[in-house]
Amino acid sequence: MPDQEREERWRNAGDADPPESAVRRAVEIALSEDLLPLGDLTASLLPAAATGEALFVSRAHGVLAGTACAKEAGRQVGGVKVSFALGDGAPVEPGLVLGAMVGRFRSIVTAERTALNFLGHLSGVATLTSQYVRAVAAVNPDCRVWDTRKTTPGLRALEKAAVRAGGGVNHRGNLSEGVLVKDNHLGKTSITASVRRALDLWPGRMVEVECDLIEQVVEAVEAGATLVLCDNMSPEELRACVAIVRDHPRGQAGAVLVEASGRMNLDTIGDYAAAGPDLISVGALTHSAPALDIGLDLSLHEPHELSQAHEAHE
DSSP states (O other): HHHHHHHHHHHOOOOOOOOOHHHHHHHHHHHHHTTTOOOOOGGSSSSOOOEEEEEEEEOEEEEEEHHHHHHHHHHHHSSSSEEEESSOOOOEEOOEEEEEEEOOOOOOHHHHHHHHHHHHHHHHHHHHHHHHHHHHHOOOOOEEEOOSOOTTTOOOOHHHHHHHHHOOOOEEEOOOOEEEEETTTGGSOHHHHHHHHHHHSTTTTTEEEESHHHHHHHHHHTTTTEEEEESSHHHHHHHHHHHHHHHSSHHTOOOEEEEEEESSSSTTHHHHHHHSSSEEEOHHHHHHHOOOOOEEEESSSSSHHHHHHHTTTO
C-alpha cells in the first residue's frame, strides 16, 4: 500500500487517541510489574553510556493501535525517545517499520516489553475490529459495529480507543453513561416501569432495553426506549424486530435504534447485518482479540537517520 494512501486511511479512522490519564496510569502499573523492587537487573550489565536505536516492525497484516502507550513507556523509563511514522488506525503488513526507540540502550531494553505488550494487544483489538467492520459493511454500509464492557480490567479506555482505531464505535464506557435494562433487572421490575422511570430521572440519556422476545421489543418501543437490544435472536427474528421498530411512529422519526447482540462471529455477522439493525455489538472485539505480532529489532542504521524521519511524522 502506498505511504500516502496509508496515511490518509489512518487519519480518517476517527479520534482513536485514548485519554492521556488512562495511558499514564496503565503504563505506570505495567512498568511497576517489571521493575519493582530492584529495577532491571539485566539492563544494569550494559555500559551506562551506550546508546542505540531499535525499530518497531510489524510481523503480520493488521491495524496499528497503542502507540501512545509505547511512547509513554519510553517517557516513564527515561533516557529514550519513542516515535512512530504511523498513527493508530494505520493498516500495516509484515516487514513494515512502524517506529523507533532511540536513546540509552539500558532504557531501550527496559521499556521494550511494556511497549510491545501494549502495541500487540491493542493492535490486535483494532485488527479484529476492522475485520468485523469490513464484514458488516459488505452487506449493510449503514450498520455500525460497536464494543461492550467486556474489557480487560483497568484497560477499558485503551481498548475502546483501539476499537475506534479499527473503525468501530463505542458503546457506553461505564454504568453511569446510560441506562441498559437487562434480563436480570427485569426480575424485580418491568420494561415499561423501568423505561418510564429512567426517562423521568435522566431525560436525554440513552435508555436501552435488552429484548429476548419480539413482544418485549414492542413494549420497549411503546414505553419510550431510545434503543432496543435484540439479544440472541436468529437473523429472521431480528429482521422482524427491525420491521416493528421501523413501522412504529417513533421509529419512523428516528427516535429508536436497533442493536443486535449475541451469536456474533465473522461467519454469522453478515447475516445479522443484512437483517437491517443500526448497530451490532461484539464482545469478542475486546475479550478475545489475538495480539498482533510486532517485534523490536536493533537497527543497523545510524540512530539520527531514522529518528529524524519518524519525528517528521510526530
